[in-house]
Amino acid sequence: MPVVLSQRALNRATLARQMLLERRKATVTQAIEKLAGLQAQAPNPPYIGLWSRLEGFRREQLTEALKKRRVVRMSTMRATLHLMAASDALAWRPLLEPVHQRGLAGEHARALEGIDRAAVVKAGWALLREGALTGSELGQALAARWKDRQPASLAALIRNSVPLVHLPPAGNWNSHQSAQLQPIGQWLGESAAGAAAATQDDLLLRYLAAFGPATLADAGAWSGLTGWKAVAERLRPQLRTFTGEQGQELFDLPRAPRPGPDAFAPPRLVAEWDNLLLSHADRSRVMSEAHRSRVFTVNGIVRGTVLLDGIVAGTWKIERAKNAATVVLEPFARWSQPDRLGVQEEAMRLLAFAAAGEGERHDVRVL
Numbered sequence: 001m002p003v004v005l006s007q008r009a010l011n012r013a014t015l016a017r018q019m020l021l022e023r024r025k026a027t028v029t030q031a032i033e034k035l036a037g038l039q040a041q042a043p044n045p046p047y048i049g050l051w052s053r054l055e056g057f058r059r060e061q062l063t064e065a066l067k068k069r070r071v072v073r074m075s076t077m078r079a080t081l082h083l084m085a086a087s088d089a090l091a092w093r094p095l096l097e098p099v100h101q102r103g104l105a106g107e108h109a110r111a112l113e114g115i116d117r118a119a120v121v122k123a124g125w126a127l128l129r130e131g132a133l134t135g136s137e138l139g140q141a142l143a144a145r146w147k148d149r150q151p152a153s154l155a156a157l158i159r160n161s162v163p164l165v166h167l168p169p170a171g172n173w174n175s176h177q178s179a180q181l182q183p184i185g186q187w188l189g190e191s192a193a194g195a196a197a198a199t200q201d202d203l204l205l206r207y208l209a210a211f212g213p214a215t216l217a218d219a220g221a222w223s224g225l226t227g228w229k230a231v232a233e234r235l236r237p238q239l240r241t242f243t244g245e246q247g248q249e250l251f252d253l254p255r256a257p258r259p260g261p262d263a264f265a266p267p268r269l270v271a272e273w274d275n276l277l278l279s280h281a282d283r284s285r286v287m288s289e290a291h292r293s294r295v296f297t298v299n300g301i302v303r304g305t306v307l308l309d310g311i312v313a314g315t316w317k318i319e320r321a322k323n324a325a326t327v328v329l330e331p332f333a334r335w336s337q338p339d340r341l342g343v344q345e346e347a348m349r350l351l352a353f354a355a356a357g358e359g360e361r362h363d364v365r366v367l
Helices: 007-017 028-034 044-051 059-067 086-102 107-111 117-130 135-143 151-161 184-192 200-211 216-223 228-238 289-295 337-354
Strands: 003-005 071-075 081-085 164-166 180-183 240-244 249-252 268-270 304-308 311-321 324-331 361-366
Touching: 003 007, 007 200, 028 059, 028 071, 028 081, 044 059, 044 337, 059 071, 071 086, 071 184, 081 086, 086 151, 086 184, 086 200, 107 151, 117 135, 117 151, 117 180, 135 151, 164 184, 180 184, 200 216, 200 228, 200 249, 216 228, 268 337, 289 311, 304 337, 311 337, 324 337, 337 361
Parallel strands: 003 240, 324 361
Antiparallel strands: 071 081, 071 164, 164 180, 240 249, 268 304, 304 311, 311 324
8 A cells, every 4th residue: 555645744845855855066067857858948057056056066167057058058948948958858858848838828829820930940040050040030031932821830840849059158147138949959060960869758757756756647737748647657667656634646766865844944045036936837736826826927927935944935036226236035924933043044145146246235035
């Protein structure tokens, strides 16, 4: 009979695998591999995500990994931007093609109705072989041939049909310029030759290593893919199963870390759009549904969050003024004095990492 895992046990297992129980010693590439990618809608959150997980992490380490092409920024899971180890990006992106094709539904589907999509994609490949282009440049170049079509939808067709890397310095700390795009095979050159596509079986094993124990619905929410039931049945002999508090079947790797529910979880400041909040269909292991609207905004922002005892207990942001940077903390309920002090100390460490301007004054304000 499967062992029942409490929500608190699920919380500790997930935090351990996400390197949020204790900071680890690892290279940037090793960490991103272990995390199964790192959400990267904006440039700075992945840096903060690594700071919250790695011992002694410095911003230049990630910048260098992107420059040296060990890590790439591109659309992968859920057709959203991630930082990926180059080898994972090559292996996983073909498997995620159906997710990207679904990204062409709605407005783009209407705008592309009746067009020869294969011809547009072929033309897009040809343009990008001549040199990297921004999405806007790509759309305008295609619209010169397909004059009755919207440039944005033509560019979207290429972005969702061709595995495109955002070339540095796009994705670097504080870089907000439009990304130049290039097919991953061109960007990685010889290292891309002969790369084999991953299977969905491979993907489930990597997902569980990073986020388990988890349901098949969780795997679908993380990846955007369907068909997980057949995958789990094939892999069942090599997996371990548990039951959650609500009776749900949970899958996991037999030797994956599952600390006891009483394992200490220190205060953590988790980055905007962090994997921790975006990789399960049921987020209750880390956040109460009652607080969802205070973290997930109507315009698609996922705020930076404060973890206390492993659970989202508030939000944070950095405000800047002349020669000053302040972490503003917004608790969801009154924090105990020890918790408050622990979060404030972590906030000051964040400022030392993220706002290290000469002569800059650092402060923490609790609302």
